[in-house]
Every structure is written in C-alpha cells, then in structure tokens.
Amino acid sequence: MTSPLLNVGIAGLGRLGKRHAEQLARNTPGARLVAACSPVAAELDWARDELGITRCHDTLEAMLADADIHAIVLVTPTTLHADQTSACLRAGKHVFVEKPLSLDVATCEAVEAVAKEHPGLVAMVGFVRRFDPSYAEAKAAIDKGELGRPFLVRSQTCDQNDPDGFFVKFAPSSGGIFMDCSVHDIDLARWMLGNPKATRVFASGTIALHPGLAECGDVDNGLAIVEFDGGQRAVFYASRTMPHGHETTTEVIGTAGTLQVGMGAHLSRVQYRDTCGVGHRALPDFFARFGDAFRLEMQAFVSACRGEQPSPLTLNDATEATRIGQAITRSLRSGSVEPV
Amino acid sequence: MTSPLLNVGIAGLGRLGKRHAEQLARNTPGARLVAACSPVAAELDWARDELGITRCHDTLEAMLADADIHAIVLVTPTTLHADQTSACLRAGKHVFVEKPLSLDVATCEAVEAVAKEHPGLVAMVGFVRRFDPSYAEAKAAIDKGELGRPFLVRSQTCDQNDPDGFFVKFAPSSGGIFMDCSVHDIDLARWMLGNPKATRVFASGTIALHPGLAECGDVDNGLAIVEFDGGQRAVFYASRTMPHGHETTTEVIGTAGTLQVGMGAHLSRVQYRDTCGVGHRALPDFFARFGDAFRLEMQAFVSACRGEQPSPLTLNDATEATRIGQAITRSLRSGSVEPV
Amino acid sequence: MTSPLLNVGIAGLGRLGKRHAEQLARNTPGARLVAACSPVAAELDWARDELGITRCHDTLEAMLADADIHAIVLVTPTTLHADQTSACLRAGKHVFVEKPLSLDVATCEAVEAVAKEHPGLVAMVGFVRRFDPSYAEAKAAIDKGELGRPFLVRSQTCDQNDPDGFFVKFAPSSGGIFMDCSVHDIDLARWMLGNPKATRVFASGTIALHPGLAECGDVDNGLAIVEFDGGQRAVFYASRTMPHGHETTTEVIGTAGTLQVGMGAHLSRVQYRDTCGVGHRALPDFFARFGDAFRLEMQAFVSACRGEQPSPLTLNDATEATRIGQAITRSLRSGSVEPV
C-alpha cells in the first residue's frame, strides 16, 4: 500500500448511493471519499454529517472540475448514466457506473467509444452479483473445469411482493422487468458460459398481482430463453411477486457437473422447528443478499483504479447485457422469437 | 371389500411391465393378476415361474377373448398403445395404458371417441408422477388454496447421463426428448394449474454429449415455454446428461405461496460428511424415484375399475399432453413460436 | 421360491399388530398368514373380515397347538413377551417378538437359554429401525469403511408432543423413557459400532411439559452417555415433547467421515415457501417414518425362517439393549454413573 490513496467522489446519494458512500468512506482500503454531489440538499447534509465529506456539490460538473479527484462513482438515475460516464472519462476520471449503462444499445456503444479514447482510465459497470463470494466461488469452480463444459444457465431474480406495488409507478421508465431485474442474470450467464454471442431470444410473461403494469406493456413475472452461438442456452425468470422474500439464484449445468447458487434464500444459519414444520427465514431483499458484494465491488473498482488488478467488468459487458435484455423485451412485446 | 376381485391381464412384460405385474400379483388389494400376454416366450416363462400366472398368451387378441378378465394393463411399445386401447375397450375390458397414448393427436382423439362409446369402462393413461405421495401432497395443498392462485409451473425431467447413449438408438421412434420426457411435466403442469388451455409454445435445445441425436433432429437438453389462455405459464427442462443422477422436479408458483417437489434428488435420508464436504447421494433413475407411485397407480386403476372412485386420469389428459408435446417438438424443429 | 410357503400366526392385533398382519397377509413373499390370536373379539373379527383369516383363537396356547403353523409373530403387551417367546420355541415355532423382549435382563437371558435349546428355530426381536432403507444404507457405508473407524454415535428418538399426555398413563409399566424410546438407539449404536461392550452410563432428564411423570420417576426429556470398552462413546436423547413431529435421527462419527440419518424429519419431497419462510412438513409419528421398515422387517423374518439368510437380529441383541437401557434408567434415578 505504498501508492497514494485514491480520491473518490460520489454522485447520487439515494439508498444505494449512501451504501456505496459508506463503503468508500469506511471500508475500502486504498480509497478516500473526498467529495459528493447531489441535487438534493438533504443528501449532501447526510454526507457532511455522517461521513465528514466537506466538498459537496450541486452538480456533477462542479465535482469533475476538482483536479484532486481521481475517480467518480455514479449512482444516479439510469437516464443519466451514459452521458455522465462519458463526462467523467472526458474529465480524466476513472468511473464506476451503476447498471444499466443505458437502456439503449447505441448509447452504450457510444460510451464505449469514448472509453476507448481513454485507455488509461477504468470504466466499470456495477453488476454487483459478480462480487458475491458465492458467485465468485462458482465462477472459480467453472474455471477450474469442475463442471466440464458449461452449456446451460438457469438464473432468476425474484423480489418479494410489495403489496403497495411501488415499482408499478416506475415501470414506464424502468425499461421493463427484464431490463430492470434480468440484466443481472444476463451478465452472469455470459460470465459463467465464457462470453458466447447471443443469437436469438424468446420471452413470455404474465401479470399475477399488479394489473397496473399492463399500461406500459410490462409484466410482474417474466420468462426468457436465450440461444448462444456455441449451442449454449440460458433461461431466465424474473418476478416481482414472491411470497417469501428475495430469491436470486443461478444454476450452471455442465457436461461433468452442475452448481446452484443461492437456492433457498436463507436469511441466516438458523433453522426453526415448530407446529408449522421445519424451516428457515428468507432474505427480504437484494440488499440483505448482496451486502458483502457491494463492499467487494467498491474494493475491486478502487483496486483497478490503483492499477493493482485489471477491471473485472468493462463497458462492453454493459453493452452486451443491454443488447440481450432489449431483445428479450422486444420478444415479450412482439410475442415472437427475436434476433439479438 | 365385499365386491368380487378384479381379474386383470397384463400385456407386455419388459422392465416396467414386470413391475406392474408384480404389483398386481402381490400388492394391489381388490385385484388378481390372472393372465399375461407377450410375444416373448421368456417373459411368459417369468410370469409363470415368478407369479404363478397360468393363462399365458402370445397375442393380446387371445387374452381379450377370455371373458373372465375384467381389465387389461398395457405396457407394450408406444406404437401399439392406441390400437390396443381401442381393442380392449371394444372387448368390454377396462384398460390402463402406459404413456404416451400416441405421438399423434388425431390418433389420441380417435381412441377417446372409442372410449366415449363405452362410458361404463375405465380408460386410464399412466402418468405415474400424479400418484407419487409428494406430488399428491402438492396437489392437495394447491386445492386447499395454500398457494393462492397458481400461475407458473417450472418442471423438469432430467436423467442421469448414460455414457453408452443407449437412448440414442431409440431416438428415431421415441418422438424426441419432449415427447419422451417432458410429457410427464406437461401433464403435471395442466394438473397443478387446473387444466387451462395451452395456446402457444416455444422450444430450444442443445446437444451437450450425444451428437448422434442430430440425425433425427433431437437434442439431449431441451427447454420449452408454454403459454396458457388464462395467463398461466409453464417452463420445462428435459435432460439426458445429468452428472449426478435422476432429478425430476416440479415447482408451482402462486400468488400466496410456492412449492417445490423433488429438489435435490435425495436417494435416502442419509447425509455424509467427509473431506469432499457435506452431501447426500442422488437417485439413479426414474424407478428409484417413483417406486411407490407405480404401486399406488395400479391401486388407483383397480379401485376405479371396481367403482370405488372415479378414474384420476382420462384419455383426454393423454390427448392434451400429446397436443402440447407435439407443439413443443414442432417448435424445436422450426425454431419459431408454434400454436398448440 | 420353490420351497413351500411359511405359515404364520400372529398374536396381538393392536395398532402395530394390525400393521404386521397386513404385511404378512398381502406383502410378504414366501409367507401366508393363516392364524391369529387375541383376547379381544373385535380384533379377531377384523382379521376375519379384512384379511380372510379363518383360524382365530382366544389364546396363544390354542394357536401353538396348530401343527400347520411354522412361525409366530408376537405383538402382545411387553410383560408377556418373554414367556410367550419361550412358549413358541418350545412348541417348535419360529418366533418374532416385538421389542423389548423384557424389561429385566435375567428374564432376557432365560429366554436366550431356551432359544439355545432350539438352534434350528429363528428367534428374532423387532428392532425395526435396522430395516429402514436409510439405516441399512448407513450400515453398509460403515461396513465398507467409508467412515474409517466409527467411534461415536449420537442418536435420538423424539416424539411429537401429545397434549393429552396419553403416554403418562402408561408410564408406570413402560419401563421409563429410556426403555421405551432409547432402546432403539441403544441397539443402533451397538450395531453401528460393531457390538462393543458397554461399561458405564450416565443419564439425566427433565420434565418439560408432563408433571404427571414425576410420580413414577420418569421424565419427558432424557439424555444419556454410554461408554464402551473399546473407547467408543454414545449419547442418546429421548423426548416426548417435540413441537413439530417425530424426529428420529442417528449420527455416526468416524475417523474418516460421519453420517447422519433422518435429520429434518421430512414428511415428503415437498418444500414450501410463503410468508413464514421456506420449509417442509415434518413426520407425525414413528409409523409414518418406518412404514417401509415394518414391511422389510417381516420379509427378513420370513426369509430367515425359510433358511434363505441368517436372522439379522438375535435374542442377545435384545438382552444387551435391555442391559444398557436398564443401566441408564438406574442412572437417571440414582443420579450417579452406573456400571452396565
């Protein structure tokens, strides 16, 4: 740790932004959170009071003007991700951007082009599940050949039902259930299968509990099959209506073995026996499941910025996930098989 | 048990036929196995020596001529199922026929028409998984409303890989992986979801280990999505290449709960801990998994023949399973969404 | 199966007696249930009506006078077991006797002496758990050396709480919780460890829910440690107050591996997810857990009587289990370590 500390600024301090900020301020070796920007005054107050951040800005532009900052973490609304990523790169800053980079493939590619002009800068997208220790163990097992040749991924992102249907309000801008939830599964499938090229997709869905989604062509339970050019296949399931909690799982099937990550959504190591039977409690949400992963993700970003290891995720991973996710979304709406 | 015993004749004494014959001879209250027919002399010898069956016939016709027989159990090759079922009914016998009734929908419907002419006779198809105690418990839970409204079924039939690829030789006549394996899952999905009408399907597959399947357009791993007209969905997975054993599972997802049958493929109630970790052994095959179900299936058939309870499965269940299975098979070959 | 059928008579037709009778009548190859005896007229009526048994007797003596009977199954009250076993042997009949042979070691030894005078007759005691497929798998794994040298057994027999405390009424004659429940665990520990000689025991217990047990010095939850002369150890737990169901488990710990039988008390292969979490239902009682074992136990007895294989359990197994069980019971009462 002889190299100087990485000075980081964060943009966006909503629920996830606060979490990243806390990690950077307290628990990310090699980094120092020195600045924050947000259009919301209360968020900047929080950064000042809780984390002792003194350089607080209303706009990203103001923060980018600070030459003492080496890297930016973007936890802003999705619609801003692409332009802000480009702006950071042009300002000479390393940049971490939350997923998705953009709901539009051409926009993703345009940001990729900007990144190529700045090969010395890290530009990393936040597919946090890759940093979960269990997913990392799974990937390592695959890379060691324990599964033989992996040829099928079954992956799901299933949220506990919110009876208030809060997400229904955001449906028009979320890009739909596949872009919002399955984009993680898409990235994992590519990663586990060795980045094959997706060729065709088919999707289907249903509305089980939230009829308000129909207006914008969305569903609360969706299924998709993806075909890859090496013969690999993936099947995804996304749900907003799980009765028990958040169950995010991934299964990789190979010629010599299979592995399953996350089945059962165990909240803890406690099991109960009572008149209802034998069981355990379930994880309530994504944050409870991926707390460690958010911490390790920031560490990986900082480590890449400091040149200690390559960035584990590139903007192209974001582009490819959007490309597949958009094809799936088109298929849901067209009812037909769609090319990717 | 005051009504007279049901006299049963069995046709076909291969592996599964022998199992049915043993159940009927030894362990099916209310029934008496009195006759057998097979074109294979060794099979009839077995019936004579092991089960004490004295009325042994070369042909089904000969057995049907025996007025003392009330019911026939058909465990013959698939291509004979339909005609033999009709022949049994026309001879005034109750009939149990192994799945599938036929690979052809029109043929199924023709047998259904014959059955309608004989309303006093039981004609039951052998979807054995319905008789497994765990599946029966699952269905009862659904019927009690414990899951709210069930809207999604995920079901798989996955066989342990046979390195010799014995099934490859039978691929040309099996009807393909979906007709051979998934037809059980199709029947279960209809049963669990309350018999909705399937409207569209999409299938995809890959050959992981058995290239010989390509010749007849078959795969060793297949995926399918089925859409039903009430908005319900099903997704099926069939595999010939599982590394660990036979894992046949079904998951039903409802608005208030979900249930999973068979996950883990536990061979027994024993768990092991050693230098490899913590685990259990897996079921080797369908017979190890469904031994009890084969017994209960015969009991249900006999009970229906004796008028003690309605037949739990009708020929129409066979027709509908074939209809969906054939649409899935067409989709695998066409690469397109297919109407059912 | 060319040898003649074994003619069996059953004595005692309570809950367990009926189960044995049904197995012998319907599902035990090589045997024929031909006679029954009971002092209860309704029980004999049941045997006549349900099983078609025509030779019904008021007394065991009457049944033993029937020269056509080869073997007797005793499912009578514990206090009669020893004398009746001797009587059967003296009458030249093979005999199966439910556990325990006697609550008194000297009495067990006396019956053993009678059996030695009739070396051609099978005398088998009903430690049914040995016939459970999972226990049999465990024993086979140990015999193959998969655990290295087994040196510790942890075993429990835990019944679901009966709020009515029916068993409290029987406490005075049951011999106490260890003689009633743990005797199975004692037999299993001896079996799994290779029949070492027990040297010392210590027991402790508590009354959690049934104060009525105090009168006869019994408890509703008991713990015991047994020391064997080869350094092996066993620890037993018996409970009458489980909240969730019947959980009977055994763990064997060896120098190279461990195994666990029965953990979780799964009722079936169904798992549920709902607002309470993720779980499964539990077995309600011993019968639900050991249904298959009762069937296989009768088959093993019949097979031994027919000379096809040696008896898997001898009267000495009963004597040793009583010897250890009585030492544990003495320790519970004395509060001290007791020699065996």
Place this chain on the structure above:
Amino acid sequence: MTSPLLNVGIAGLGRLGKRHAEQLARNTPGARLVAACSPVAAELDWARDELGITRCHDTLEAMLADADIHAIVLVTPTTLHADQTSACLRAGKHVFVEKPLSLDVATCEAVEAVAKEHPGLVAMVGFVRRFDPSYAEAKAAIDKGELGRPFLVRSQTCDQNDPDGFFVKFAPSSGGIFMDCSVHDIDLARWMLGNPKATRVFASGTIALHPGLAECGDVDNGLAIVEFDGGQRAVFYASRTMPHGHETTTEVIGTAGTLQVGMGAHLSRVQYRDTCGVGHRALPDFFARFGDAFRLEMQAFVSACRGEQPSPLTLNDATEATRIGQAITRSLRSGSVEPV
C-alpha cells in the same frame, strides 16, 4: 456520533490479535486504533506498516502509561489475561479480554472484584459467538417467546482434524478440550437458557486420532451433560477430528419450538452436483465461520465504552463459564459426576 472517538490500544498481535487490530483500524465506527504492544518486534512492524500505528510498545505497562488511550484490547496468552485485565482497570482503561479470562475460578473472581471497584469502566470478555448474526437472531427469537420455555441446549464446537496435531503440543497449557472449545458452548447455553445456575456435570471422552493427548489427560472428542437448577439441561460435544471442516452448532429446544444454528457448516451459498452426489463445501475453521462476529464484537465493545449501550458480556459470564468448564474437566478426569 458527536462524542469524541475512542482511542484504543491493542496488546498481542498473533493471528486473532491482527484480526482485531484490522477491525479496529478500519471498520469500527467510533474507534481509533492508536497504539499496540507486543514483545515480538515483527508484530509491531506489521502494525506500523499495515495499519500506520505509531505508538508501539514492548510492554503493556508502557501502553497503559499513555493517558490518551481510553480502552485496551487484550489478545495475549491465556495465562496473562487475568492480571492484565486487572492492570488495565487499575490504569483506568476500559478492557476487552479474549476468552478464557482464566482457567481458575478464584482468579476470575478476583478480577471481577477489581472490576467492581471500577464501575465506570467496561470489562468485557470475548465470547465471540454471541455476536454472530445467526446466534443473535436465535437469541432474539427466544426472547420473543417463539420457543416457549427453552429447557435444553445441545451445542458443539468441532474442529477439522489437523493431521499434524498441532494442538497436541498446546494441550498441557490449553486447559483441556472443554476449557479450550466447549467454553463457548457453555456461555451460549447459559445465555440461551437465561443464566440458570449449573449444579452438576458429567463428562466422558475418547481419543480417536491423537494418542499424544493421553499424557496430559486430555481427549480429542469429549461429551458432557450439565444440569441446571431450574431443570434445564445442556449437552456439549467437542471434537478435534472432524473429517470435513469446522462445524460449530447450537440447538435450543423449548416447549413450543426448537431452533438450530449452524447445522451443515455451509462454506457459501453454492451447492454442487456431480458423480459423488449432491452437496456443499464446509467451513474450514473458526475464522471462516465467525469473521462477521469478530467485527461486530469489536463494535459492541467500542459502543459500550462510549456509553451508547451496556456491555453485552460481563466478567461474571467469564467466571461462570470457567466454573462449569472446570467442573466438566474434573469429571472427565475423575469419571464421576461432579458438583459445579
């Protein structure tokens, strides 16, 4: 967080000391690690280089002389714990001391007496398992009454076998397997059962793999039963010879429910299926199992020192654990039931 930061000094920088030091330096809100002491120069170098600690001392006395330090964390050899704890308190410092406080009850009581003279200082012993999220969840469930009245604890600390038997060398000074391992289980049992008074104990053990232990009267597998005056019972198992990993578990049985913590020793959320069956990998050691707990333990200590919440563990908890642990150890040696 308006109160000033707590300045902490650490004594002892072995494996566990380093872990505590890292937590305090990087991840314990409200605290600042400002000093370290160790007789080992390399350890102080590590503190200087890795954590930037500038105040490094050879002796505890030198560190205690620093008036700017508010609290001391003792991770020194067991034989020093008691005297150093007293010295810290007399120097006016809050003190955290690793378990056990002492192997001698009278010595524990003497330190308790010193602590009573300094009621304004926190003196906390390191029973880390109380801070594990799963154990905390279990305790909360019990406190909410979900188990009814808890009356039995079964708890184990079982280490993976070390073929080199490293611990054999330390056996003479470790206090024996029960003082070294089971002291955690003893503390948990008291905590879960509501601090009842132990009255009598019995212990037994065996040497499965490490004959070298015999010299100092120790065993590599030990069992103990503890009786409490309210009728509660506990049974402990400690092992040095697990084949698969570190499996530390605790089961609490109550009149209305039971709970189990840690069964299965899951390394992660990954499950594998291959030709060996279905299973998961096991935790290798205590550190892998209780990483989070070590962090939360330091947070709780700091929080107590800062007056934000009472200390969750007192020196009396250490005294009582030693009292019971010593009685168990006496019983192992005497072969008799021992009073506590």
